[in-house]
Amino acid sequence: MSGLYVHWPFCAAKCPYCDFNSHVRSEVDEKGWLEAILRELSHVAVLQGAQRPVLETVFFGGGTPSLMSGTSVGRILNAATKLWPCADNLEITLEANPASADAARFADYAAAGVNRLSLGVQALNDADLKFLGRLHNLAEAKAALGMAMKNFGRVSLDLIYARPGQSVEAWRSELTEALTFGTEHLSLYQLTIEPQTPFAALHRQGAIRVPDDDLAAALFEATQEVTEAAGLPAYEVSNHARPGCEARHNLVYWRYGDYAGVGPGAHGRLRIGGRRMATVCEKLPERWREKVLRDGHGFSEMNEIAPADAAREHLLMNMRLREGLDLNAYRARWGRAPDPTRIAELVAQGLLKNESGRLCATPRGMLVLNSVIAELAD
Numbered sequence: 001m002s003g004l005y006v007h008w009p010f011c012a013a014k015c016p017y018c019d020f021n022s023h024v025r026s027e028v029d030e031k032g033w034l035e036a037i038l039r040e041l042s043h044v045a046v047l048q049g050a051q052r053p054v055l056e057t058v059f060f061g062g063g064t065p066s067l068m069s070g071t072s073v074g075r076i077l078n079a080a081t082k083l084w085p086c087a088d089n090l091e092i093t094l095e096a097n098p099a100s101a102d103a104a105r106f107a108d109y110a111a112a113g114v115n116r117l118s119l120g121v122q123a124l125n126d127a128d129l130k131f132l133g134r135l136h137n138l139a140e141a142k143a144a145l146g147m148a149m150k151n152f153g154r155v156s157l158d159l160i161y162a163r164p165g166q167s168v169e170a171w172r173s174e175l176t177e178a179l180t181f182g183t184e185h186l187s188l189y190q191l192t193i194e195p196q197t198p199f200a201a202l203h204r205q206g207a208i209r210v211p212d213d214d215l216a217a218a219l220f221e222a223t224q225e226v227t228e229a230a231g232l233p234a235y236e237v238s239n240h241a242r243p244g245c246e247a248r249h250n251l252v253y254w255r256y257g258d259y260a261g262v263g264p265g266a267h268g269r270l271r272i273g274g275r276r277m278a279t280v281c282e283k284l285p286e287r288w289r290e291k292v293l294r295d296g297h298g299f300s301e302m303n304e305i306a307p308a309d310a311a312r313e314h315l316l317m318n319m320r321l322r323e324g325l326d327l328n329a330y331r332a333r334w335g336r337a338p339d340p341t342r343i344a345e346l347v348a349q350g351l352l353k354n355e356s357g358r359l360c361a362t363p364r365g366m367l368v369l370n371s372v373i374a375e376l377a378d
Helices: 030-048 070-083 103-112 126-131 138-151 168-179 198-204 213-229 248-254 285-295 307-318 327-334 340-348 363-367 369-377
Strands: 002-008 055-062 086-096 116-122 154-161 185-190 234-236 239-241 258-262 267-272 275-281 299-304 352-355 358-361
Touching (some): 002 248, 030 070, 030 267, 030 285, 055 070, 055 248, 070 086, 138 154, 154 168, 168 185, 168 213, 185 213, 213 234, 213 363, 248 258, 248 307, 258 275, 307 327, 340 369, 358 363, 358 369, 363 369
Parallel strands (some): 002 055, 002 258, 086 116, 154 185
Antiparallel strands (some): 185 239, 234 239, 267 275, 275 299, 352 358
């Protein structure tokens, strides 16, 4: 699988929990930023050479891509579909915030070719939305969701749980309400305190407290139970979908496919000249743009990934998936496989399943997935 990620770094406000590469600017020269993205797109395509992979997904992330105009989105998609051969059923996703949603904007995105919208609602009550620093209230979120469902064939809803003071019962009720909206996909993330965020400072001061490990585990287990019963089981640690409605772009990452990343702070994994390369773009938007104008690209790094490191990345990403790791395919690709003795130990501990050569974390193993992966990758 092969995908394209386009990063739009600007937001109307910075949420206190967010450590993404997002920036608030009083004014944004959209035309200028668009031209820089188009220039970097062309550079990446040239790097890949004449035998470019078939593009199966495009994802506009951020930041807040729904601050872009439909015209800009359309120009990026027009350029991408000329630079790469594209699958007939190309999945094109755009992330949106309810605060920047309106019917005309959504209609413009659909007309430009976007066929999947990911809506960052994050909570279903006004008090927690305010705590999370969101600019929308619940009524606005529901209105945005209604507009999304009318304009796009595929819609995903994002929520954050394990919020301070949130009980298992309250989360079950909120998640059950979210499921009534009828979206095909849910991204459900546990709140984590990321370094260098306002929440990190408040957490150090004791002003906010997140659930302890036992409560966090109970919230995670409730998430799996409620979504499974509703027909949207987890296909990845934090992502749930009706069968066949999984986010194909994210599957590119988790199945360790190839993807180009353009825009400030974007990462990529590309095959160039038979080598697997990691690319990283400059994070600061202005510095990235200056570099693009000077060099044709904003890469701060482009390094070959050593086979051993690529094999570890592959294992780490695959084990996040419910489908797990195909040992035969992994061995054929990298000429190595996890230690059979260690696999047997993890199976005996009830943390791993080995079904016909496919390794999958058990529900218990998912609770300690990082430790399971570390054991397999060592």
